[in-house]
Amino acid sequence: MTRRRLLLAGFGNVGRRLVEILAAQEAHPGLAALDVSIVAVTTGRHGSWADPAGLAPEVLLERHRAQGGFPDSFGTLEAVRTVDFDVLVELSPLSIAGRGEPAVSHVREALARGRHVVSANKGPVAWACRELRDLAREKGVRFLHEATVMDGAPIFNLGRHCLRGNTILALDGVLNSTSNVVLGEMERGASLAEAVAKAQAMGIAEADPGADLDGWDAAVKLSALANVLMDADLPPERIARRGLGDLDRTALEAARDRGCRIKMVCEASRVGDQVQAAVSMKELPLSHPFARVDGADSVLRLHTDLLGRLLVAEDGPDLSTTAYGVIADLLELDT
Amino acid sequence: MTRRRLLLAGFGNVGRRLVEILAAQEAHPGLAALDVSIVAVTTGRHGSWADPAGLAPEVLLERHRAQGGFPDSFGTLEAVRTVDFDVLVELSPLSIAGRGEPAVSHVREALARGRHVVSANKGPVAWACRELRDLAREKGVRFLHEATVMDGAPIFNLGRHCLRGNTILALDGVLNSTSNVVLGEMERGASLAEAVAKAQAMGIAEADPGADLDGWDAAVKLSALANVLMDADLPPERIARRGLGDLDRTALEAARDRGCRIKMVCEASRVGDQVQAAVSMKELPLSHPFARVDGADSVLRLHTDLLGRLLVAEDGPDLSTTAYGVIADLLELDT
Numbered sequence: 059m060t061r062r063r064l065l066l067a068g069f070g071n072v073g074r075r076l077v078e079i080l081a082a083q084e085a086h087p088g089l090a091a092l093d094v095s096i097v098a099v100t101t102g103r104h105g106s107w108a109d110p111a112g113l114a115p116e117v118l119l120e121r122h123r124a125q126g127g128f129p130d131s132f133g134t135l136e137a138v139r140t141v142d143f144d145v146l147v148e149l150s151p152l153s154i155a156g157r158g159e160p161a162v163s164h165v166r167e168a169l170a171r172g173r174h175v176v177s178a179n180k181g182p183v184a185w186a187c188r189e190l191r192d193l194a195r196e197k198g199v200r201f202l203h204e205a206t207v208m209d210g211a212p213i214f215n216l217g218r219h220c221l222r223g224n225t226i227l228a229l230d231g232v233l234n235s236t237s238n239v240v241l242g243e244m245e246r247g248a249s250l251a252e253a254v255a256k257a258q259a260m261g262i263a264e265a266d267p268g269a270d271l272d273g274w275d276a277a278v279k280l281s282a283l284a285n286v287l288m289d290a291d292l293p294p295e296r297i298a299r300r301g302l303g304d305l306d307r308t309a310l311e312a313a314r315d316r317g318c319r320i321k322m323v324c325e326a327s328r329v330g331d332q333v334q335a336a337v338s339m340k341e342l343p344l345s346h347p348f349a350r351v352d353g354a355d356s357v358l359r360l361h362t363d364l365l366g367r368l369l370v371a372e373d374g375p376d377l378s379t380t381a382y383g384v385i386a387d388l389l390e391l392d393t
Numbered sequence: 394m395t396r397r398r399l400l401l402a403g404f405g406n407v408g409r410r411l412v413e414i415l416a417a418q419e420a421h422p423g424l425a426a427l428d429v430s431i432v433a434v435t436t437g438r439h440g441s442w443a444d445p446a447g448l449a450p451e452v453l454l455e456r457h458r459a460q461g462g463f464p465d466s467f468g469t470l471e472a473v474r475t476v477d478f479d480v481l482v483e484l485s486p487l488s489i490a491g492r493g494e495p496a497v498s499h500v501r502e503a504l505a506r507g508r509h510v511v512s513a514n515k516g517p518v519a520w521a522c523r524e525l526r527d528l529a530r531e532k533g534v535r536f537l538h539e540a541t542v543m544d545g546a547p548i549f550n551l552g553r554h555c556l557r558g559n560t561i562l563a564l565d566g567v568l569n570s571t572s573n574v575v576l577g578e579m580e581r582g583a584s585l586a587e588a589v590a591k592a593q594a595m596g597i598a599e600a601d602p603g604a605d606l607d608g609w610d611a612a613v614k615l616s617a618l619a620n621v622l623m624d625a626d627l628p629p630e631r632i633a634r635r636g637l638g639d640l641d642r643t644a645l646e647a648a649r650d651r652g653c654r655i656k657m658v659c660e661a662s663r664v665g666d667q668v669q670a671a672v673s674m675k676e677l678p679l680s681h682p683f684a685r686v687d688g689a690d691s692v693l694r695l696h697t698d699l700l701g702r703l704l705v706a707e708d709g710p711d712l713s714t715t716a717y718g719v720i721a722d723l724l725e726l727d728t
Contacts, residue, residue, distance in 0.1 A: 086558065087560055088557070088558040088699070089558050089699075211703055212551065212556065216547065219554035219728075220550040220551055222721055222725065223424050223427060224423050347685070350680070364414070364423070364713060366708070366711065367707070368546055371682070371703075372702070372703065379700055379701045385558050386557055393554075
């Protein structure tokens with residue numbers, strides 16, 4: 059294994075946890091073989107920093123803690139074009155309005171320069187999967203994105219390594235944590251506003267939970283899954299989408315009285331040569347494997363021609379789980 | 394990919410389903426790259442057959458259907474020593490009394506001859522994991538066994554490819570289908586005898602369900618998991634074991650009245666340098682991820698230091714799922 063020089067584009071919650079894990083790398087025996095050095099960090103509004111000799115994780119964390127940001131002002135695209143790095147770690151926030159930009163451009167530039175990309179931002183794999191995959195292939199580098207769906211649970215690695223010989227006929231799952239926490243709180247009697255406030259206090263919902271509640275976040279994840287696991291070419295806007303809308307406690311109580319729960323369900327299936335997909339609110343009997351997915355947990359079910367139906371679920375994920383998705387990809391680069 | 398010549402040791406339910414899938418290989422686009430030829434089949438009591446030019450799947454199935462067996466009488470060990478093959482596919486029945494023999498000897502002989510082994514028999518990986526793993530390494534061949542636990546669900550492939558960097562701190566799960574079906578029937582009011590008869594009619598319980606009900610089958614699976622995923626050296630007889638015993642409907646009803654269900658749970662965890670493991674009957678609240686595992690389904694939860702807790706579950710497995718586990722290993726040989 060050769061040392062890989064990382065360019066971190068983003069230093070939010072996931073980025074910081076990633077760097078915290080790197081700072082405590084020796085506490086994890088399984089990470090002995092991970093040999094990385096951070097040569098640059100860029101952020102949207104908190105400055106940037108580069109050092110060809112490597113920025114120590116502890117120094118980055120302390121500087122960010124003490125001064126809220128970094129001393130320089132170059133942008134991500136400039137860094138991707140000029141810094142000498144081996145792997146772009148794309149950690150910038152998703153922009154749905156921007157159809158994945160500017161992350162798509164960051165990734166494209168890095169691949170075009172012949173550098174690997176590990177993305178925790180799901181925009182590039184949702185809106186530009188085929189283009190970026192083909193570009194990576196042409197340049198002989200990897201475009202990996204394990205942290206984009208179900209935090210760091212091995213979904214894309216599973217598809218790559220553990221389903222050989224299968225065709226994925228369909229997939230479905232519960233993939234949006236915020237809507238799931240909100241539904242659970244509303245089942246316990248909270249109003250939508252109270253439930254959202256609770257999810258925010260738990261650190262799960264963002265300040266603007268709109269994209270979670272209206273199904274956009276789920277649609278972007280579903281697009282990523284369909285594009286990669288089912289070789290679809292399905293941007294999020296072509297996914298039928300219904301979010302929580304005006305769903306209220308009355309509807310949840312009525313479902314409960316029928317022995318059911320309402321969940322935001324993502325579904326994709328092959329129809330002829332096409333893949334069709336939808337995000338919708340579904341009433342599920344308690345015996346359904348998705349009915350008991352609570353809180354921030356998530357589940358994905360793969361329907362295959364040989365293996366049958368396989369479920370992968372997270373039980374109590376946290377920020378470390380997502381940061382691990384990035385580490386899994388960094389380790390995957392050596393395979 | 395080069396054509397691999399298979400020696401099938403066993404032609405029971407899983408073996409026949411495997412050969413049926415090979416006979417219909419072109420129906421599965423994902424199997425286009427699988428290039429195998431069966432050069433010998435051995436069975437315990439239904440004869441054997443070998444042909445260096447290959448035995449066509451259709452011919453094997455038709456001969457078995459029409460005549461109940463094969464024309465020759467050489468045994469598996471003789472075939473392993475004398476037939477020219479590339480992969481031993483070990484499909485013989487598990488012997489708990491024999492501590493995995495004679496399958497352990499079949500596997501040892503094949504590896505010693507420098508041949509790959511794909512085992513659906515869990516004896517070798519439970520009772521002789523380290524010896525066989527080291528022998529395979531020394532000979533530069535593979536010892537694979539995806540079909541031994543949770544049918545063909547990718548457990549060992551997941552551990553090999555999808556958890557890089559993690560240390561597995563503990564694992565637990567519901568792994569024995571027969572006891573799970575029996576518990577479900579007893580919850581619905583059946584006596585133990587009626588429940589067993591139902592499981593047998595479903596094709597899940599064997600004629601002698603003793604090893605399932607007393608936790609032996611679960612202990613053998615747990616041993617395989619601990620040995621491979623946690624690098625333990627833990628034969629099944631060193632696993633604390635409590636089966637259904639005299640559990641009756643009253644106990645199940647009392648659990649239900651407390652909002653719980655009783656399940657046969659397998660658990661292994663690190664204690665210092667050791668791995669300790671137990672099979673026991675546990676009362677679980679309905680909110681527990683194992684509480685809703687019904688019928689022939691099974692679930693495994695991995696507790697890791699970085700990724701957190703990951704669950705893998707089967708939803709409605711059948712014989713094809715197990716046969717797929719063998720195919721997954723055959724495809725894994727080329728990686």
